[in-house]
Amino acid sequence: MLTQSNGVAAKVAQRPAEVIDRAGLGALISLLQSDGYRVIGPQVGDGAIVYETLASADDLPAGWLDEQSPGHYRLVRGPDAAVFAHTVGPQGWKRVLFPPRQTLWEGERDGSQFSIEPAEIEAPPTVLLGVRACELAAIAIQDRVFLEGAYVDAGYAARRAALFIIAVNCARSTSTCFCVSMQTGPKARTGYDLALTELCGGGRHDFVIEAGTERGAEVIERLERRAAGPEDLAAAAAAVERAASTQTRAMPPDAEGILKANLESTHWNEVASRCLNCTNCTLVCPTCFCSTVEDVTDLGGDHFSRERRWDSCFTLDHSYIHGGSVRREGASRYRQWLTHKLAHWHDQFGSSGCTGCGRCVAWCPVGIDITAEVAAIAAAAPAAPKDKR
Amino acid sequence: MQRTKVKPKLAVWKFSSCDGCQLSLLDCEDELLAVAGAFEIAYFLEATRAQTRGPYDVSVVEGSIANLHDIERIKKIRAESKALITIGACATSGGIQALRNFGNYEAFVRAVYARPDFIEGLATSTGIADHVKVDYELRGCPVDKRQLLEVLSAFLNKRAPRVAPHSVCVECKLGGAICVMVAHGTPCLGPVTHAGCGALCPRHDRGCYGCFGPAEGANPASLSRHLAQLGLGERELAELYRSFNANAEPFRKEGAAHDNE
Numbered sequence: 322m323l324t325q326s327n328g329v330a331a332k333v334a335q336r337p338a339e340v341i342d343r344a345g346l347g348a349l350i351s352l353l354q355s356d357g358y359r360v361i362g363p364q365v366g367d368g369a370i371v372y373e374t375l376a377s378a379d380d381l382p383a384g385w386l387d388e389q390s391p392g393h394y395r396l397v398r399g400p401d402a403a404v405f406a407h408t409v410g411p412q413g414w415k416r417v418l419f420p421p422r423q424t425l426w427e428g429e430r431d432g433s434q435f436s437i438e439p440a441e442i443e444a445p446p447t448v449l450l451g452v453r454a455c456e457l458a459a460i461a462i463q464d465r466v467f468l469e470g471a472y473v474d475a476g477y478a479a480r481r482a483a484l485f486i487i488a489v490n491c492a493r494s495t496s497t498c499f500c501v502s503m504q505t506g507p508k509a510r511t512g513y514d515l516a517l518t519e520l521c522g523g524g525r526h527d528f529v530i531e532a533g534t535e536r537g538a539e540v541i542e543r544l545e546r547r548a549a550g551p552e553d554l555a556a557a558a559a560a561v562e563r564a565a566s567t568q569t570r571a572m573p574p575d576a577e578g579i580l581k582a583n584l585e586s587t588h589w590n591e592v593a594s595r596c597l598n599c600t601n602c603t604l605v606c607p608t609c610f611c612s613t614v615e616d617v618t619d620l621g622g623d624h625f626s627r628e629r630r631w632d633s634c635f636t637l638d639h640s641y642i643h644g645g646s647v648r649r650e651g652a653s654r655y656r657q658w659l660t661h662k663l664a665h666w667h668d669q670f671g672s673s674g675c676t677g678c679g680r681c682v683a684w685c686p687v688g689i690d691i692t693a694e695v696a697a698i699a700a701a702a703p704a705a706p707k708d709k710r
Numbered sequence: 711m712q713r714t715k716v717k718p719k720l721a722v723w724k725f726s727s728c729d730g731c732q733l734s735l736l737d738c739e740d741e742l743l744a745v746a747g748a749f750e751i752a753y754f755l756e757a758t759r760a761q762t763r764g765p766y767d768v769s770v771v772e773g774s775i776a777n778l779h780d781i782e783r784i785k786k787i788r789a790e791s792k793a794l795i796t797i798g799a800c801a802t803s804g805g806i807q808a809l810r811n812f813g814n815y816e817a818f819v820r821a822v823y824a825r826p827d828f829i830e831g832l833a834t835s836t837g838i839a840d841h842v843k844v845d846y847e848l849r850g851c852p853v854d855k856r857q858l859l860e861v862l863s864a865f866l867n868k869r870a871p872r873v874a875p876h877s878v879c880v881e882c883k884l885g886g887a888i889c890v891m892v893a894h895g896t897p898c899l900g901p902v903t904h905a906g907c908g909a910l911c912p913r914h915d916r917g918c919y920g921c922f923g924p925a926e927g928a929n930p931a932s933l934s935r936h937l938a939q940l941g942l943g944e945r946e947l948a949e950l951y952r953s954f955n956a957n958a959e960p961f962r963k964e965g966a967a968h969d970n971e
């Protein structure tokens with residue numbers, strides 16, 4: 322079970338599930354907006370589902386589905402007006418909690434003196450609407466990276482504390498999903514204030530709503546709703562079961578052991594012949610957390626700042642130390658990404674770094690598939706001696 | 711520490727090129743006064759007729775080496791310059807005019823000029839670094855003016871320029887642009903192209919044309935296999951790599967691999 326370290330209240334005593342309708346979803350959004358939250362949720366942008374600020378429930382991607390496969394993503398029309406029938410979009414919630422660019426501090430020169438001011442942290446109260454189970458798992462992983470240990474990331478902590486999370490249980494998987502094999506989904510189990518399961522079709526459009534926290538329960542109290550009947554609960558369970566049972570992709574069991582036993586596999590070179598070193602896999606991954614810092618000055622050098630931006634283990638600069646880069650070959654960069662994500666993450670953070678969201682599979686321009694590569698490494702391996710594990 | 715009052719002497723030189731990169735400097739409208747304040751503009755014909763003799767603290771060089779006079783001139787400039795920075799695809803890889811490197815130069819000259827005997831060109835167009843030592847290369851066709859200012863600013867402040875050699879894809883993802891290749895099936899050179907433009911084309915729903923030349927660690931052979939699956943033929947692939955940076959090593963090799971004529 323993933324721990325919560327963000328100040329969000331512990332899970333409330335079981336409150337029976339209730340039901341709101343499509344108008345009720347609109348009311349939920351307006352209510353939170355009038356409480357002072359900005360509500361970020363899924364909408365259609367440039368041919369994909371993107372997470373942006375919603376003006377109202379009308380911005381939700383009603384009737385859109387995503388078709389995803391390695392190196393391929395398309396939005397297509399669905400059979401009904403469901404607003405959450407898509408799966409995960411290219412941009413995770415990482416953009417909100419760990420923005421691609423941040424100013425860390427700014428400075429001024431004054432004659433022979435200089436002064437430094439930490440940058441202001443902006444953390445407006447924010448609702449994340451439509452967070453999937455794999456994404457909750459990713460947030461929990463990044464919580465561990467940024468909030469635990471000796472060095473707490475102040476910006477992340479402030480933005481994290483300002484969140485109200487509304488999860489959505491998936492009713493559908495796409496070909497790139499493999500959360501079942503990572504034991505992260507498709508049902509949201511922890512880490513949310515509210516959880517919704519959409520029931521759309523056969524003349525109805527409702528949402529089963531459940532509270533995960535006390536403040537989530539308080540919000541439900543203010544909505545027009547009814548108690549969930551046995552048929553509502555059965556329909557909700559069937560929807561999630563459908564998402565789970567139609568999942569076709571899976572991470573091989575014991576990816577950690579397979580990789581640790583095959584650091585010198587010949588397969589690393591084979592992947593490198595296909596890998597573009599483009600970094601897309603790491604930048605769409607909701608758990609990848611690497612960044613670099615750069616110093617900026619104006620021409621006169623009187624104003625300067627230190628900027629932090631996303632970086633990737635696929636760049637040469639990422640492993641640059643005095644004298645050159647450590648990981649010069651594509652093979653060693655791909656190996657770094659895979660072995661950290663799936664093997665050494667366990668040693669460092671106590672879990673896998675992969676949630677099974679499938680983003681790296683879909684958004685790799687040449688469709689390199691993390692699950693297939695682990696399987697290929699296992700197959701290419703001479704029987705791994707047990708003691709190397 | 712007291713700051714020195716002597717301004718470094720800046721010279722801007724042109725070789726075989728269209729002037730677009732120099733123009734990027736003049737295009738820095740808001741910062742132009744700051745540039746003029748920070749440097750003594752010793753030689754910059756596009757901006758001023760005034761000329762000061764060398765030596766120069768920093769020479770900014772645009773254009774490729776395309777005729778015999780160019781070679782002599784760049785050697786002289788190098789000898790007179792403490793730092794030499796090349797800007798743009800022409801200066802860093804030979805530019806669009808390097809397409810001649812893959813054809814019959816004599817035939818081109820006869821076809822284009824009324825008096826071919828007046829022409830003293832070289833059969834190849836090459837980047838400046840093929841002829842003299844270059845201290846810093848800034849890519850792009852044309853260069854990005856913010857990057858140009860960044861390089862000058864880094865020079866003045868004695869720090870490393872903030873110009874990353876990674877792919878255009880990084881800029882797509884930093885800016886939140888949706889990948890046109892994955893989401894729309896549009897062929898895109900971004901995964902093998904050096905960043906710098908801010909993913910200008912993908913942000914406007916087009917594939918990258920490769921204006922900034924090859925990225926670090928570029929793997930065009932793999933990209934070509936994928937582009938062929940998206941429907942590009944051999945000739946289209948060869949032409950894709952043969953544009954502004956046709957003579958840059960990874961693009962030159964990949965263009966040749968698909969040139970079956």
Ligand code: SF4
Binds near residue numbers: 677678680682
């Ligand atoms: S490694 Fe791939 S599938 Fe796993 S969490 Fe990252 S993007 Fe998702």
Ligand code: SF4
Binds near residue numbers: 599
């Ligand atoms: S695995 Fe795919 S997305 Fe990742 S760097 Fe290689 S080509 Fe790019």
Ligand code: SF4
Binds near residue numbers: 900
């Ligand atoms: S649009 Fe092109 S440059 Fe941008 S991520 Fe996709 S492949 Fe890379």
